[in-house]
Amino acid sequence: MFPFIYEFHWTPVHVVFLGIFFSVVIVILSTLSIALLRSYKAFRKQQHETIQWEAEFEDLPVAARTCRHQITGEIAQRTCNHEFDCRSCAVHPTFLAQRAPVLAPAGKEESVFGFTMPLDRYYHRGHTWVKYEGEGVYTVGLDDFGKRMIGTPDAVELPAVGTTLTANGTGWMLKKERAALRILSPIEGVVVQTGTAQDGWFLKVRGREPIVETRHLLRGEEIKPWIMRELERLQAAVSPEGVGVSLADGGELVQDMWKQAPQVDWDGVWGEMFLQA
Amino acid sequence: MDRQFIPRSVQRSSFARFAAWILPWILLLGLGLYAMYLCLAEGLNQTNMDNRFAFGLWIYLDLTVIALGAGAFFTGFLLYILRREELKAVINSAVVLGLICYSGAVAVLMVDVGQPLRAWFTFWHPNTHSMLTEVTFCLTCYLTVLAIEYVPVVLKNRKLRQIPRFLVFEFELHKVMPVFAGIGTFLSFFHQGSLGGLYGVLVGRPFAFREVLGIWPSTFYLFxxxxxxxxxxxxxLTTWLVQKLSGKQLVKPEVLRFLGKVSGWMLIVYVLLKTVDTLYWINHTAPAEGAPAYTFYTSPGFGTWILFAEIILLGLLPAIMLLSKRLRERPAVLVSAAFLACCGIVMNRFVMTIQTLALPTLPFDQMMSYVPSWQEIATFLAIVAYGVVLYSLSFRYMTLFPQERDIRQ
Incomplete structure (x- = not known):
C-alpha cells in the first residue's frame, strides 16, 4: 500500500498512521474533484443563470426575501427559502386554496402610491412585469417603480433575438453612472423581439413550453401591499446608515429619484431593490 | 476608486483612509520578511535559541495561534455538522482567522525548521513514532482544507462572481463544505492534541511530563x-474588535452571546479536567519522577501565581462569566470574559513551551533565560502584520459578515 514511502515497513503503526493520513488526503482531493466536476457539468448545461439566482437569493437581506403571503397579511412572519419559486413551496397551495389573486381585465390600471401599475399583468419581485400577448408571446418590461428608481439609464444591453432566457436569470442589463444592473427575467423563453424604454417594454419572449410558468409572479390584489412593502424597503435603503428609516411619510416618488438625491449610495440601493447581492 | 470591488449595500472607508491604515502593517511585514530571509540565508545563528533552548518565541507563537485558530474548525463543526445556523453570521470571518493563524504558523515553522525546500522530506521519510509527524501531516492537510474553505469567500467578491465559471464553482464548493468541515474537525482534533501530547511525553522534563490515558498523555486531551x-x-473577540474599528454593527448580539455560551461550557469542562490533571501531577506524577512539584515554582518570576492565574483567573473566572446568562447579556462582560479566556490560552502555551524549557531539570542546572533576537521578534510581528493585512483586505472586499446588510435595515 505504501511501499513508495521511504523506509516503509508492514507494521501496524506504519499501516494505521499512514493509512489514516492518505485516506484524509484522498477524501480532500476527491471532494474537491467532485465540486470541480459538478461545476463543469452545470456550466455545460447552461445552468449558471439558475445557480446565480440561487446564490444571490441566499445572500439577499431577510427584508428582501419576505414571503408574498406575509406581504399580503395572510401570515404574520415568513421568509422565503425557495428562491421565490412557489412551485416548490409546500405552504403556497394552502394559501391559494383560501384566496387566489387573479389578473384584472386588460387595460385596468391602478395608481398605487403614485405608481402606475396595470393589473392585467404579472409582476416579478425584481420590478419587471410580463403580459401575455397571445400566440405564445409575452411582453416583458420594467415596472413604474423600477423606472423611477433608475430614471433614464446611460445604456441598455438587451439580449439578442433568439437568446434563451431563464426565469430569475438575466433579462437585460442597465447601466447607470458606474453601476451595472442585472434586470431579472420574470419568465423562461426565447427572445423574439427587443424594444426600448420609449416603447414601454424591453423584450418580447416566446415561451418554450405550451404553458409558461407564472406561479412565482405577483398579480392582482397582491400588487398594492407589495408596492407598499417595496416603498418601506426603499426608504430603509436610502436612509443614512445607523439612522434607520428617516424619510418623510406621504407624497409620491419623483420620476428620477437618482437625480434628486445624488448623495445616496444608489449602486447599493439599486442592488437591494433589484434583488442583487 | 475601488467601490466596484466592495460588496453592495455596505459602507467602507475611503481608499485613502484604508491605504493609510494598511501601509504601516505592510512595512512591518516587509521588515519581518527581511528577518526571515536572514534566518534562512544565514542560519539559526540569527536567533537567540541554542541546542538547550531549542523552542523559543516562534514555537510559542505557533502553539498560540494554532489554538486561537481553532475557532475556524469549531465554528465550522457547530454550523455544518451540528447545524447551528446562527453561526453563518461569523463563519466566513472564522475561516479567514483560521487561515491566517495556520498559514502564519506554517510560515514561521518553515523559518524555524529551516531548509524549506526539503519540507517534503517529512512525507517521504516520516517518523511514525513522532507526535511531530502527526502534527506536520495534520497541519498540512488542514491548511489545505482552510485554503479550500477560503476559496468560496473570495469567489463571492462582487467582481469575481460576475464570472460565471467562478460563480458556479463557488456554488458547488459551498455544497460540499460540510465534508471539509468534518475533515477539518478530524484533523484539528489530532494536531491540537498532538501538540499537547508532544510535551506530555517529555519524560526528561518532569514539569511537562504527564501520565498516559489510553494511548496519549493527558496533555493531548487538554490541548x-x-x-x-x-x-x-x-x-x-475579533468580531467585537472589527465592529469597534469599523464603527459598524456586523452581527446580531445574540450571535456573540451564543459564541460566549459555547466557549463558557467548553472552558468549564477544560478547567475541571485541568484541575484534576494538575492535582494528580502534583501528588503523583511529579514526585514519581523524583521532582516534587513545589520545586518548579521556586525560580524567580515563576511562582505559584502562574498556576493561579492560568487556572482560576484566566480559566474559571471567564468560564463563570460566560456561563451566567445575566452576565453574558452585558456586552462589556461578554467581551472581557472572551479576552480573559484568550489570555488564558496564551499563558498556557507560554507555560508549556517557555517555562518547560527554562526550568532546570538536573541538580546542577540553572534556570535558563532566553530573550528573542530582533530577527525572531520581527518574524513574529510579520505574522501579526500579515494577519492584519489579509483580514483587512478580506473585510473590505469580501462578505465576512452576511448579517451586516440585514442589520443596516
Missing part, C-alpha cells in the same frame, strides 16, 4: 479541549 474552548472566544 484539544482548551483550543475548542477558546476558539469561539477568539472569534467573538
Amino acid at each position: 484539544i479541549l482548551s483550543a475548542a474552548a477558546v476558539g469561539p472566544s477568539f472569534v467573538l
Whole structure:
C-alpha cells in the first residue's frame, strides 16, 4: 500500500498512521474533484443563470426575501427559502386554496402610491412585469417603480433575438453612472423581439413550453401591499446608515429619484431593490 | 476608486483612509520578511535559541495561534455538522482567522525548521513514532482544507462572481463544505492534541511530563479541549474588535452571546479536567519522577501565581462569566470574559513551551533565560502584520459578515 514511502515497513503503526493520513488526503482531493466536476457539468448545461439566482437569493437581506403571503397579511412572519419559486413551496397551495389573486381585465390600471401599475399583468419581485400577448408571446418590461428608481439609464444591453432566457436569470442589463444592473427575467423563453424604454417594454419572449410558468409572479390584489412593502424597503435603503428609516411619510416618488438625491449610495440601493447581492 | 470591488449595500472607508491604515502593517511585514530571509540565508545563528533552548518565541507563537485558530474548525463543526445556523453570521470571518493563524504558523515553522525546500522530506521519510509527524501531516492537510474553505469567500467578491465559471464553482464548493468541515474537525482534533501530547511525553522534563490515558498523555486531551474552548472566544473577540474599528454593527448580539455560551461550557469542562490533571501531577506524577512539584515554582518570576492565574483567573473566572446568562447579556462582560479566556490560552502555551524549557531539570542546572533576537521578534510581528493585512483586505472586499446588510435595515 505504501511501499513508495521511504523506509516503509508492514507494521501496524506504519499501516494505521499512514493509512489514516492518505485516506484524509484522498477524501480532500476527491471532494474537491467532485465540486470541480459538478461545476463543469452545470456550466455545460447552461445552468449558471439558475445557480446565480440561487446564490444571490441566499445572500439577499431577510427584508428582501419576505414571503408574498406575509406581504399580503395572510401570515404574520415568513421568509422565503425557495428562491421565490412557489412551485416548490409546500405552504403556497394552502394559501391559494383560501384566496387566489387573479389578473384584472386588460387595460385596468391602478395608481398605487403614485405608481402606475396595470393589473392585467404579472409582476416579478425584481420590478419587471410580463403580459401575455397571445400566440405564445409575452411582453416583458420594467415596472413604474423600477423606472423611477433608475430614471433614464446611460445604456441598455438587451439580449439578442433568439437568446434563451431563464426565469430569475438575466433579462437585460442597465447601466447607470458606474453601476451595472442585472434586470431579472420574470419568465423562461426565447427572445423574439427587443424594444426600448420609449416603447414601454424591453423584450418580447416566446415561451418554450405550451404553458409558461407564472406561479412565482405577483398579480392582482397582491400588487398594492407589495408596492407598499417595496416603498418601506426603499426608504430603509436610502436612509443614512445607523439612522434607520428617516424619510418623510406621504407624497409620491419623483420620476428620477437618482437625480434628486445624488448623495445616496444608489449602486447599493439599486442592488437591494433589484434583488442583487 | 475601488467601490466596484466592495460588496453592495455596505459602507467602507475611503481608499485613502484604508491605504493609510494598511501601509504601516505592510512595512512591518516587509521588515519581518527581511528577518526571515536572514534566518534562512544565514542560519539559526540569527536567533537567540541554542541546542538547550531549542523552542523559543516562534514555537510559542505557533502553539498560540494554532489554538486561537481553532475557532475556524469549531465554528465550522457547530454550523455544518451540528447545524447551528446562527453561526453563518461569523463563519466566513472564522475561516479567514483560521487561515491566517495556520498559514502564519506554517510560515514561521518553515523559518524555524529551516531548509524549506526539503519540507517534503517529512512525507517521504516520516517518523511514525513522532507526535511531530502527526502534527506536520495534520497541519498540512488542514491548511489545505482552510485554503479550500477560503476559496468560496473570495469567489463571492462582487467582481469575481460576475464570472460565471467562478460563480458556479463557488456554488458547488459551498455544497460540499460540510465534508471539509468534518475533515477539518478530524484533523484539528489530532494536531491540537498532538501538540499537547508532544510535551506530555517529555519524560526528561518532569514539569511537562504527564501520565498516559489510553494511548496519549493527558496533555493531548487538554490541548484539544482548551483550543475548542477558546476558539469561539477568539472569534467573538475579533468580531467585537472589527465592529469597534469599523464603527459598524456586523452581527446580531445574540450571535456573540451564543459564541460566549459555547466557549463558557467548553472552558468549564477544560478547567475541571485541568484541575484534576494538575492535582494528580502534583501528588503523583511529579514526585514519581523524583521532582516534587513545589520545586518548579521556586525560580524567580515563576511562582505559584502562574498556576493561579492560568487556572482560576484566566480559566474559571471567564468560564463563570460566560456561563451566567445575566452576565453574558452585558456586552462589556461578554467581551472581557472572551479576552480573559484568550489570555488564558496564551499563558498556557507560554507555560508549556517557555517555562518547560527554562526550568532546570538536573541538580546542577540553572534556570535558563532566553530573550528573542530582533530577527525572531520581527518574524513574529510579520505574522501579526500579515494577519492584519489579509483580514483587512478580506473585510473590505469580501462578505465576512452576511448579517451586516440585514442589520443596516
